[in-house]
Amino acid sequence: MTDRIWLSSYPKGVPSDINTAAYTSLMALIEESYKKYAKQVAYSFMGRDITYAQVNSLSQAFSAYLQGLGLVKGDRVAIMMPNVPQYPVAVAAILRAGLVVVNVNPLYTARELQHQLQDSGSKAIVIIENFATTLEKCLAATPIKHVVLCAMGDQLGLLKGSIVNYVVRNVKKLVPEYKLPGAVRFNAAIALGTKAPFKKPETRPDDIAVLQYTGGTTGVSKGAVLLHRNVIANVLQSEAWNIPVMGTIPAGEQPTAVCALPMYHIFAFTIGMMLSMRMGGKLVLIPNPRDIPAVLKELSKHTIHSFPAVNTLFNGLVNHPDFNTVDWSHLKVSVGGGTAVQGAVAKLWFEKTGCPICEGYGLSETSPSACCNVVTASEYTGTIGIPLPNTYMKLLDDEGQEVAPGQSGEIAIKGPQVMAGYWQRPDETAKVMTPDGYFKTGDIGVVDARGFFKIVDRKKDMILVSGFNVFPTELEEVLTHMPGILECACVGMPDAKTGEAVKLVIVKKDPNISEADVRAYCKENLTGYKQPKVIEFRAELPKTPVGKILRRELRGK
Secondary structure, three states, X not given: OOOOHHHHHOOOOOOOOOOOOOOOOHHHHHHHHHHHOOOOEEEEEOOEEEEHHHHHHHHHHHHHHHHHOOOOOXXXXXXXXXXXXXXXXXXXXXXXXXXXXXXXXXXXXXXXXXXXXXHHOOOEEEEEHHHHHHHHHHHHHOOOOEEXXXXXXXXXXXXXXXXXXXXXXXXXXOOOOOOOOOOEEXXXXXXXXXXXXXXXXXXXXXXXXXXXXXOOOOOOOEEEEEEHHHHHHHHHHHHHHHHHHHOOOXXXXXXXXXXXXXXXXXXXXHHHHHHHHHHOOEEEEOOOOOOHHHHHHHHOOOOOOEEEEOHHHHHHHHOOOOHHHOOOOOOOEEEEOOOOOOHHHHHHHHHHHOOOEEEEEEXXXXXXXXXXXXXXXXOOOOOOEEEOOOOEEEEEOOOOOEOOOOOOEEEEEEOOOOOOEEOOOXXXXXXXXXXXXXXEEEEEEEEOOOOOEEEEXXXXXXXXXXXXXXXXXXXXXXXXXXXXXXXXXXXXXXEOOOEEEEEEEEEXXXXXXXXXXXXXXXXHHOOHHHOOOEEEEOOOOOEOOOOOEOHXXXXXX
């Protein structure tokens, strides 16, 4: 829609367009914040505050260390950690060295990790020791030459850090045995980098900043190529969008955001880490959002202004008896993303906090935010909102033509936050990009007269589990390699907790295989959110005359 009918719905203070070229690179944005907010707290983690100045020196030392390994501009470095301070330090270091961040889900199995490291061509990995055993299983089959090992307590000081590491390793037993000869400890790498020279590379807007992996319709995970200018644009767009409420924070009060979503997920990466840095904010790092009592205990220590989360987390928090131990009166913006926010959850959240959940929409391919409900709303709209500044959206039919008003069509997005394409997959890129530069999302939507979009269906057979994409083709590909399975199909089923869950339907080759056998195989080969909630055995699968499995018929049974 070239006329952008939604602009009349913009709140006062939000511009229709902003200058997305304010920085030449993410390095420039990061280094500006280090200088401007040097004495302020950048990250709060397990009771320890780390200032912008400290993150500056840590990241520069780590950057020098990476350069000393012989890594050169454009080389890929994987990060496989939960929300610990080493994560943003590693991201800044990688970018400052002119390298490319490859975000990895730390819960991946060896099979999933191997694919991503091979596909990205990553030469180094920064990984927390809790998951080192996964890397050990596949390391020989990857291009990784350098391993940096982190521990939970690395940045908590000698005494507290030692205690935390002892508890994690010996009491909670969260670090399975592993052997990674030649791996260097994070703090040792920092020490080496402190003495090494750092050479600042020249980084341009069109250089690659991040490879953000997303599920593939072909069953293969693909890397969305996000340039420096893509992520910068989305940070600035999101900042402009939040102005009507974030602009009311009293002078002298540091903006504080909660990062409970994992930073390897593009939502938390951009809207959590990068946006907080741009604003000179304090980011409260939550390493395990599933531990609701621990999350609430941590939040009770802070004055919170911004809270990006998924429906599952909002729901878990607002229904917990300790919810009111947190002072929510300063909360300015609650952004719901990753998956649909449920009306009942949004209503209860607003009643208890006085701050509405503004549901937004985006994808890894759009850095991620494309549209959002207005932050001044006082009620749940049931829509994904309106496009952000500088963003165009339209609805297309199967021939790629814009549909008539009132009709549903595939949502297509154009804007400075849209990826450059899929990493080394021109064929896959061509399938999703239109000749006039729109990215086809695979989601079917409708738009009303005010420009508010609503998702009504999904074109691709994707399952959305707590904000994470699960592609049936990947699961089916993995499961058909299990001895004893003739064929199988995966579909999504409604789930009160996670929005959707995976249902797996199997036709046996070996009559003796059991549900327990299948679950054990899934656990070995698929990360948690991809594992089936329901497993069903059938004599045959419904198919078209040409033999294509009819997934929609499995959904209804």
